[in-house]
Amino acid sequence: MGRTLYQKIYQSHVVGSLNGSTDLLFVDRHLIHEVTSPQAFSGLKLAGRKVRRPDLTFATMDHNTSTQVRSYDAAGETSRKQLEALAANCAENGIELLDLYHPDQGIVHVIGPELGLTQPGMVIVCGDSHTSTHGAFGAIAFGIGTSEVEHVLATQTLPQQVAKTLKVEVTGRLSPFVTPKDVILAIIGKLGTAGGNGYVAEFCGEAIRGMTMEGRMTLCNMSIEMGAKAGLIAPDETTFAYLQGKPHAPKAEHWDAAVAYWQSLYSDDDAVFDTVVSIDGSQIRPQISWGTNPEQVIAVDQPVPAPESFQDLIKADAAKRALTYMGLEAGQKLTDIAVDVVFIGSCTNSRIEDLRAAAAVVGSQKVASGVRALVVPGSGQVKRQAEAEGLADVFKNAGFEWREPGCSMCLGMNDDRVDAGQRCASTSNRNFEGRQGRGSRTHLVSPAMAAAAAIAGKFVDISKMSVTQGAQA
């Protein structure tokens, strides 16, 4: 019987069997950041252990950093201590750190691929749930907790059990205005926030093949939002072309061998998945979340659903609570709802292509009066490129704040927060209660939809905008 892509990568990383059904898997890349690593380093020290493979460990500062000032002090005293702890731990253990002052610093899931650290066939872990992003390259990539971070630091391995496999096929071609963000929101809407629990999801089909690496990263990034352990896309020429020449990509003398290996990374025709889901990509419309978890999503031209429209009592109850929290009523059109804040950024949508799509919608227009709008590029590289392409000027001229790279308002660990009761059009990944600030009301959208909301001061169905203003598919 054939094997799935996940099974191929998993099996090639088994170091040994621990007991029963638990294997010890080798980890090719361990990415760390300031928030989930300090306790791991303390634990390591306490037990008298060393970092086994500092050369496979890479660090950045992203979660609690200021996006206004490049300084450890800028986000408060406890944040400063955390940043200093990471710098000290990296120095002590010989780990490469892209600190706040490094030109390539940025969100861990933006810089890993950018630097070529992320490659097909790898096992990649990080103390952050959105590590699933790296699956876009055909790697098994997943988020871990701090105890596991300590385990990987000590052994460069992690105990794992084989996950179930889920195939998500997106057929057909996407309409103009429909982006990878809309595709993953539509998938989560269909499968639910727990639909992927216990599974590794592989995305395939014509719509996925047509996506750029940035788009694939957006898709895999949010596979955790349906509970999947990881999301995967088989590598192809698009993947190889993206990687070639990246600083940590295989050098010339290994390139051909690496590509030959990567070309073996696909699910065999006769591989059997535990579950298969198929979605017609041509039917997906621009999406927007209306509730307080990412499955509570609709196409932007649909009315807000009534709780009683859900047959499942749990979903009906969740809808009722969500409408109360969000200050919405069943039947409303979100295109009638005003926004207070617009956030374009996060590990989901802060890459160059996202900023291009947003800037294309903005053009020479201005941010609506009374709307606070931020663009937070995902990394130093993205920021420089956006400035070189003139995108930064488009945003600044329109009245957007143009910030330094970091996680920012996605989770509001720094001072970028949404106030209680305020409504935010956000390109991030979670619309949980209080996620962007206590009492904040988050609507998840694509960069083009967020930009359109900033200009109009309310949500907009971008598929109804004129073509010249439209974002690229």
Place this chain on the structure above:
Amino acid sequence: MSQIFAKGLVCPLDKNNVDTDQIIPKQFLTSVSRDGFAEALFFDWRYQADGSANPEFILNEPQYQGASILLTRTNFGCGSSREHAPWAIQQYGFNVVIAESFADIFFNNSVNNGMLLISLSASNIEFLFNRCKQGPQQWQIDLANQEILLGNNAAVGFAMDQDVKQRLLSGLDFIGASETLSAQIDQYEKQRRQATPWLG
């Protein structure tokens, strides 16, 4: 052989999809310590905007003070990988969480801290919630026999991964357990360097 893993008062938290941002909000994540998170647990639900206790939140109700078993519904712990979530739950005093289902990362993080997470069918969860409506419940968890002892000879059995069960019963240091395979890790690294030299 019966082995009581935990016993105590049950707090029924009647919510689905409790995410890690609710379990412990962002502002508590800047600590470099593993301790001090008990007060942060369910912060936005537990405290009102002015800092006073929210009398309507179940953890603040007098009859649930001292609870050590948390009963909840589906997909508990979804969201981020923050281990601060199980730390906060455990430091508050809960060492057992019973739910219909858990998010994967949260489950692993909890086990790595020696907590027992029990998954039950929707009908059994409903049965336990109904029981809680009859008055404060004191339950015992028999891990060896995989049973929740409800008192008066009533019990609900539960399934669990046997590797996880062994770890909880033996209290093994999981890094130490993996280190017993260090010769195999050496061997794997050697072979990896030869087969895929570009990986480092």
